[in-house]
Amino acid sequence: MAVWIQAQQLQGDALHQMQSLYGQHFPIEVRHYLSQWIEGQLWDAIDLENPQEELKAKRLLDSLIQELQKKAEHQVGEDGFLLKIKLGHYASQLKSTYDRCPLELVRCIKHILYTEQRLVREATNSSSPVGSLMDSMSQKYHQINQAFEELRVLTQDTENDLRKLQHNQEYFIIQYQESLRIQAQLSSLATLPPADRQLREPSLLSKRATVEAWLTREANTLQKYRLGLAEKHQKTLALLRKQQTVILDDELIQWKRRQQLAGNGGPPEGGLDILQSWCEKLAETIWQNRQQIRRAEHLRQQLPIPGPIEELLTELNSTITDIISTLVTSTFIIEKQPPQVLKTQTKFAATVRLLVGGKLNVHMNPPQVKATIISEQQAKALLKNENTRKRKVIQD
Structure with missing residues (x-):
């Protein structure tokens, strides 16, 4: 099952954590309407620490914008007209935000997908004996590292x-x-x-x-x-x-x-x-x-x-x-x-x-x-x- 379909079924604090991943830097509507395309890309194949990978990241950014524009063009009806305007705005916004730093887009989407997968996995295993045996030290370190990633995203957003x-x-x-x-x-x-x-x-x-x-x-x-x-x-x-x-x-x-x-x-x-x-x-x-x-x-x-x-x-x-x-x-x-x-x-x-x-x-x-x-x-x-x-x- 697609991660996005499972993520939409989260409840309580897990749902709140998932929603907090999105904002002006990457709207949740883009994740929703391009969920299949986003999950089909090889984001992990790009090394974020290698500047030479920026060309690959730029191609992904251009493809993402094209997919958004195509999705916008296919909207019809009164509601479709409003959605068309919104998706077109998001396409321009993402291009403006990441055109000079496409690796940041890759970093952002990798963080989103990783966190969604973790939240879905934790929700699935919450009642499982295997899930309850997770090593507490590893879990603690994971939480600290996740908080650092959230701080990095917030700091980049304010920059x-x-x-x-x-x-x-x-x-x-x-x-x-x-x-x-x-x-x-x-x-x-x-x-x-x-x-x-x-x-x-x-x-x-x-x-x-x-x-x-x-x-x-x-x-x-x-x-x-x-x-x-x-x-x-x-x-x-x-x-x-x-x-x-x-x-x-x-x-x-x-x-x-x-x-x-x-x-x-x-x-x-x-x-x-x-x-x-x-x-x-x-x-x-x-x-x-x-x-x-x-x-x-x-x-x-x-x-x-x-x-x-x-x-x-x-x-x-x-x-x-x-x-x-x-x-x-x-x-x-x-x-x-x-x-x-x-x-x-x-x-x-x-x-x-x-x-x-x-x-x-x-x-x-x-x-x-x-x-x-x-x-x-x-x-x-x-x-x-x-x-x-x-x-x-x-x-x-």
């Missing part, structure tokens, strides 16, 4: 929206400068003879009215774009914080516990390289979103429009800074602990590691780190101090 906002704002500024030029021409008419002024003034007044009406409409549109982008960033940051909590408060704490047990004769703790890869992915995604928020703030400063966007951007900046601060302070760990029992006059080795150092380019300006062994009482006092101290904001 596309930001570029569109920037393009529209640049055009707005050009038109605003045109309105100033018209106003200057109107002002200069005072120096002309009355006959010349009467000849030119009506045309300039008409042009000024047209441009000012357009500027008013476009200012409202730009404000909506800004608010929409800020809301998407809020969603991304909420997922980022949730993912960071899972990795730092669950996985990293468990690793530290295994490290303690290993120091007392237990099995090796293991898993640090996986943790580092997750932390680096977090750092990379957080940094990308921070840069996007800063660019959005720059656009707002470049063209101030009254509204709630200033407060929203301030809140987003505060949130992303707090997330970065937590990540950096929580990922500085003791990789190799000293022996649990120390004898006097005995040398030992200990190693510290910053799990996000690679992504923050710490090696370009390596800091000096001093580690000191303290007593249990000193450790408790330090912890109490840390809990009551206000976290210092990370500066650039």
Whole structure:
């Protein structure tokens, strides 16, 4: 049975997860009307990490657009007319979004198909003894990786929206400068003879009215774009914080516990390289979103429009800074602990590691780190101090 037919039978949270896969980046209507064609393509045959595969991806994009256009042309009747317009719009939208980056379309559809197959499989196996025996560790890692993929898609979506906002704002500024030029021409008419002024003034007044009406409409549109982008960033940051909590408060704490047990004769703790890869992915995604928020703030400063966007951007900046601060302070760990029992006059080795150092380019300006062994009482006092101290904001 086709995956799409099974996906439409999902219920509850599984149905909600399936629906959340779609949006402006890939409308659910395209998935519905081209389901057979989409599932018949060899998406997995394209290596997303190989730029030379872009030509194959471009062919698939062109074929997808052609299939949409054909589907639109075959619509008849009153309802068919509306669907024809909608599918034609989606064809133009997908071409505009992915024409310069066709590999992103392949990545997007592979993610959609993979997630749908997983949701259908989980729904099918939920009452099966085999499904209930799924390894919990593999399932947990799978959920973390899925969340990273969702964050990647969300971040790419906001990047596309930001570029569109920037393009529209640049055009707005050009038109605003045109309105100033018209106003200057109107002002200069005072120096002309009355006959010349009467000849030119009506045309300039008409042009000024047209441009000012357009500027008013476009200012409202730009404000909506800004608010929409800020809301998407809020969603991304909420997922980022949730993912960071899972990795730092669950996985990293468990690793530290295994490290303690290993120091007392237990099995090796293991898993640090996986943790580092997750932390680096977090750092990379957080940094990308921070840069996007800063660019959005720059656009707002470049063209101030009254509204709630200033407060929203301030809140987003505060949130992303707090997330970065937590990540950096929580990922500085003791990789190799000293022996649990120390004898006097005995040398030992200990190693510290910053799990996000690679992504923050710490090696370009390596800091000096001093580690000191303290007593249990000193450790408790330090912890109490840390809990009551206000976290210092990370500066650039």
